Amino acid sequence: MARELLARRGTVDIGPPDPARHAFFLDFDGTLVDIAARPSDVVLDAGTTDLLRALKQASDGALAIVSGRPLDDIAALTAAIGPALVGTHGVEIRHEDVRSAVSPKDQAVLDGVGRRLSELALTHGLLLEMKPGAVALHYRGRADLADLCQDAVAAAARDAELRILAGNMVCEAVLTGYDKGRAIKTLMAEAPFRGRIPLMIGDDITDEDGFRAAQSLGGTGVSIGRPESCARLVCPDRHWALDWLREGLARHA
Numbered sequence: 001m002a003r004e005l006l007a008r009r010g011t012v013d014i015g016p017p018d019p020a021r022h023a024f025f026l027d028f029d030g031t032l033v034d035i036a037a038r039p040s041d042v043v044l045d046a047g048t049t050d051l052l053r054a055l056k057q058a059s060d061g062a063l064a065i066v067s068g069r070p071l072d073d074i075a076a077l078t079a080a081i082g083p084a085l086v087g088t089h090g091v092e093i094r095h096e097d098v099r100s101a102v103s104p105k106d107q108a109v110l111d112g113v114g115r116r117l118s119e120l121a122l123t124h125g126l127l128l129e130m131k132p133g134a135v136a137l138h139y140r141g142r143a144d145l146a147d148l149c150q151d152a153v154a155a156a157a158r159d160a161e162l163r164i165l166a167g168n169m170v171c172e173a174v175l176t177g178y179d180k181g182r183a184i185k186t187l188m189a190e191a192p193f194r195g196r197i198p199l200m201i202g203d204d205i206t207d208e209d210g211f212r213a214a215q216s217l218g219g220t221g222v223s224i225g226r227p228e229s230c231a232r233l234v235c236p237d238r239h240w241a242l243d244w245l246r247e248g249l250a251r252h253a
């Protein structure tokens, strides 16, 4: 590892993880792929696909992609690997079976929030994404609109029981009670994750719940480039994190 860690907290082991002992929880956008102008523009490159396949095999399947994207979306992007999946920040889980927490009543509430945001999205050419369990307003390429978008999402969701998540170039209203941390705890209670040491890697504020969950279960959070994170390790960029995983595979082969 030529490049330095940005932060290391406590007595955490920074040695590359051992796929025989760890369970891997990986965010998608900004972690496995670069952030693109539009969510539909991303492609998982061949090298990362090979890495994920090898991790899944070496860990007996203890690999989950933990994303804010809808489950169907992340399933299509990772179809060549077939990992366990967490979609819409924990509202949806696919592992053995598919689970979704969204009731028709929830969806009606979310549809109302979407309608209240549609004019703003249209006016500024922003992407308004209706997901199962969330409404996301993306402002990639228009960082100047961050405050406006965050205020608008908060106002549109004011009367609903929704959680406001301000991520990287996106602001979302998400069903309450679901987050990446809860999803990690759910999967960690099931084979083949159960009994392993959880490792959560992510680049955004929405990954903080995941870091906390992994660390509460004796594992480690790895934040990509956010020194203010609660993660015990903060690495400089996503390539550091992927190289670290590759080194773990090579060292423990």
Ligand SMILES: [Mg+2]
Binding pocket: 027, 028, 029, 030, 031, 202, 203, 204
């Ligand atoms: Mg991310």
